[in-house]
Amino acid sequence: MESILKTQNLTITFGGHIVLKEINVSIQRNRFTSIIGPNGAGKTTFFNLLSGQLKPTQGRIFFRDQDVTQLSPDARTRLGIGRSFQITDVFPHLTVLENVRLAVQARAGIHFHVFYPKQKMKELEDKAMEWLKKALLEHKKNELATYLTHGEKRKLEIAMLLALETELLLLDEPTAGMSLEEVPMILELIQSLKDEQNRTILLIEHKMDMIRNLSDQVLVLYQSELLAQGTPEEIMQNELVQSAYLGGDFLAP
Amino acid sequence: MKWEKKWIFGAMIALFLFVLPWIYDSRSTLILITQIFIFAVFAMSYDLLLGYTGIISFGHAMFFGIGAYSTGIGLMRNGETWTALLYALGITVILCLLLSHVVGMLSLRLKSHYYAMLTLAFTGLLQVGAEKWRSLTKGNDGFTFHIPEFLMDRKIFYLFSLLFMIIIFLFLYQLISSPFGKVLQAIRENERRALSLGYQVVHYKVWANVIAGVIAGLSGMVYALSLRFINTSVFAVDITLDVLLMTIIGGVGTLLGPIIGAALIETAHEMLTELADVHWLFERWIILFGLIYILVVLFFPKGIVGTWNEWMKKERWKKWNRLGL
Ligand SMILES: Nc1ncnc2c1ncn2[C@@H]1O[C@H](COP(=O)(O)OP(=O)(O)O)[C@@H](O)[C@H]1O
Ligand SMILES: [Mg+2]
Numbered sequence: 001m002e003s004i005l006k007t008q009n010l011t012i013t014f015g016g017h018i019v020l021k022e023i024n025v026s027i028q029r030n031r032f033t034s035i036i037g038p039n040g041a042g043k044t045t046f047f048n049l050l051s052g053q054l055k056p057t058q059g060r061i062f063f064r065d066q067d068v069t070q071l072s073p074d075a076r077t078r079l080g081i082g083r084s085f086q087i088t089d090v091f092p093h094l095t096v097l098e099n100v101r102l103a104v105q106a107r108a109g110i111h112f113h114v115f116y117p118k119q120k121m122k123e124l125e126d127k128a129m130e131w132l133k134k135a136l137l138e139h140k141k142n143e144l145a146t147y148l149t150h151g152e153k154r155k156l157e158i159a160m161l162l163a164l165e166t167e168l169l170l171l172d173e174p175t176a177g178m179s180l181e182e183v184p185m186i187l188e189l190i191q192s193l194k195d196e197q198n199r200t201i202l203l204i205e206h207k208m209d210m211i212r213n214l215s216d217q218v219l220v221l222y223q224s225e226l227l228a229q230g231t232p233e234e235i236m237q238n239e240l241v242q243s244a245y246l247g248g249d250f251l252a253p
Numbered sequence: 254m255k256w257e258k259k260w261i262f263g264a265m266i267a268l269f270l271f272v273l274p275w276i277y278d279s280r281s282t283l284i285l286i287t288q289i290f291i292f293a294v295f296a297m298s299y300d301l302l303l304g305y306t307g308i309i310s311f312g313h314a315m316f317f318g319i320g321a322y323s324t325g326i327g328l329m330r331n332g333e334t335w336t337a338l339l340y341a342l343g344i345t346v347i348l349c350l351l352l353s354h355v356v357g358m359l360s361l362r363l364k365s366h367y368y369a370m371l372t373l374a375f376t377g378l379l380q381v382g383a384e385k386w387r388s389l390t391k392g393n394d395g396f397t398f399h400i401p402e403f404l405m406d407r408k409i410f411y412l413f414s415l416l417f418m419i420i421i422f423l424f425l426y427q428l429i430s431s432p433f434g435k436v437l438q439a440i441r442e443n444e445r446r447a448l449s450l451g452y453q454v455v456h457y458k459v460w461a462n463v464i465a466g467v468i469a470g471l472s473g474m475v476y477a478l479s480l481r482f483i484n485t486s487v488f489a490v491d492i493t494l495d496v497l498l499m500t501i502i503g504g505v506g507t508l509l510g511p512i513i514g515a516a517l518i519e520t521a522h523e524m525l526t527e528l529a530d531v532h533w534l535f536e537r538w539i540i541l542f543g544l545i546y547i548l549v550v551l552f553f554p555k556g557i558v559g560t561w562n563e564w565m566k567k568e569r570w571k572k573w574n575r576l577g578l
């Protein structure tokens with residue numbers, strides 16, 4: 001199996017405090033990998049390193065065998081690393097459609113066009129509408145993003161990520177803070193992404209049943225280190241993981 | 254349709270402004286409105302930075318001043334010909350391009366408040382330069398110069414300025430609704446997210462600076478033409494503060510806002526100058542500026558146009574609610 005993403009001794013410290021310590025992982029193309037671990041384990045930080053928001057203190061990151069460790073976030077997105085944020089991060093005073101269109105536009109490589117034909121603009125919009133439909137948000141297209149409910153903002157976040165059509169998707173707790181009714185819909189969406197089998201997905205989640213159903217591989221981060229990795233079953237059985245979570249209540253479904 | 258109505262309304266106002274000199278032939282009013290057109294352009298260019306891209310500059314006058322000085326010096330040295338004016342245009346565009354590019358590059362390396370300070374320093378430097386380089390600028394006292402005959406006519410010049418404003422307005426309108434313009438707004442809204450979508454934020458900011466700088470330079474040119482006189486005050490902080498206030502009062506992040514703001518501030522200036530005989534306070538524009546600024550920021554943070562838009566939206570909501578939608 002071909003690996004698309006690799007980290008080598010990836011380490012980051014904040015003022016002497018080690019947040020991630022020598023993480024070595026290899027992510028297979030078109031596989032679904034989940035990352036679990038208690039709050040503060042460094043999961044979001046790991047994503048920040050992969051997407052370039054943070055630079056590691058030590059270690060390297062390879063994407064498709066290219067060393068991307070020193071690349072800026074925008075350059076990594078253009079290479080094919082797309083991410084969504086745990087804390088909703090959209091363009092609040094633009095409409096929902098404009099938010100997604102910006103992602104479509106970035107993907108299409110349309111940058112410094114001032115006199116862009118109306119017809120082509122319409123095509124971008126149509127494309128954006130497709131993604132909005134996929135995220136079940138098309139009825140809100142003309143709403144300013146700031147007026148969306150929390151759950152809707154999460155959907156918008158995902159629509160924007162999808163619109164980038166990157167080969168690698170980093171999803172940071174996409175269901176965090178969502179109401180219970182909204183979760184299944186996001187799950188379905190993620191499942192459908194998986195079923196298309198043309199994307200490599202990394203998911204940070206707490207909901208164990210979700211992880212079990214979706215994941216090909218699970219990584220466990222615990223106290224700054226990679227505690228274990230394996231199939232969901234292997235992880236459930238892993239004694240280290242069990243004891244780390246004090247009798248396994250973390251892993252309860 | 255709403256969209257069409259907006260344009261018909263705009264066209265009617267433009268038409269009215271075009272025929273105004275023949276309806277109401279007051280020299281002083283004509284001059285005032287001409288000033289409004291010029292500052293409206295300057296303020297719109299400022300709003301491209303402040304309102305659309307989220308860049309705070311305290312030195313936008315530097316481009317205005319460059320345009321004004323290029324025009325003054327060019328026409329004085331080469332005679333009041335169209336060729337000389339064209340030459341001044343070339344110089345303005347080139348200088349503004351270069352300077353805005355340099356300043357823009359710095360804006361990416363610096364945090365926003367440092368950047369604001371830096372632009373202030375740059376403009377101060379230019380002002381001192383204009384003071385000291387007497388052989389070229391005649392220093393603080395400045396100098397008068399002649400302009401091409403055709404533009405001497407106040408009505409013609411009024412129409413020329415109006416046309417100038419309309420063209421810049423339409424250009425900027427096209428710009429802000431274009432893919433490029435949307436990215437600028439995305440940067441204003443959330444720079445980190447714009448980066449993570451893959452946009453090279455740095456380049457966008459430089460381009461916003463360049464476009465705003467060149468347009469400000471053009472408005473400075475027309476300003477100099479309207480006065481036929483120039484001195485170092487074109488680089489003064491007051492000019493930037495005026496344009497800041499115009500933008501904020503009118504409504505940041507709109508194009509109509511700066512136009513309305515320019516009309517209000519220029520008219521206020523005019524009235525206050527007349528009132529200066531009544532009380533000295535009216536001469537202290539900067540004090541009043543501070544007061545108005547505080548009041549607007551406290552009570553009207555969105556400015557006139559922004560508040561209006563919001564109010565309209567609420568009204569629409571109410572209507573929908575009534576319909577049970
Ligand atoms: N920019 C930062 N500066 C200092 N400490 C940070 C920073 N980002 C994260 N941390 C610390 O790193 C640890 C891991 O955080 P995070 O990656 O957000 O955890 P998780 O997503 O697993 O809950 C926390 O202790 C947090 O305080
Ligand atoms: Mg986190």
